[in-house]
Amino acid sequence: MLNIFFGSFLYLSGLFTFIIERKHLLLMLLSLEYIVVSLFLLIFYNLMINFDYFFCMIFLTMSVCESVLGLSILVFMIRNHGNDYVLSFSSLW
Structure with missing residues (x-):
């Protein structure tokens, strides 16, 4: 039972990190992988x-x-734009 609460805490902390770091693509990918491992x-x-x-x-x-x-x-993204910030990426080109 304690393992399920611990896994849920890991999932929610990964989700919180994903929401906080929404401007930096590498940190978003790392938090998504953290969510996958917790799942x-x-x-x-x-x-x-x-x-x-x-x-x-x-x-x-x-x-x-x-x-x-x-x-x-x-x-x-890094090859085309030189960085991995989501705000500098324009999808209208």
Whole structure:
């Protein structure tokens, strides 16, 4: 029971960091990965009772794909604009 409260606290602190650091793309990506890891811990704690670990592997695979996509967008932004501040990025070009 304590593990679920700890995982929920990790998720909410990651969400709070994501909201606070909305102007800097790298910090947003780091907080998203923190949220994904906390969700993985919550899923792992809940599925540990049933010994169903296959869903955990699917979740980890999807989270790796999400992180690779975020890093590729970050590299694209830095190559085009020179920084990773969201306010300097104009989507109207």
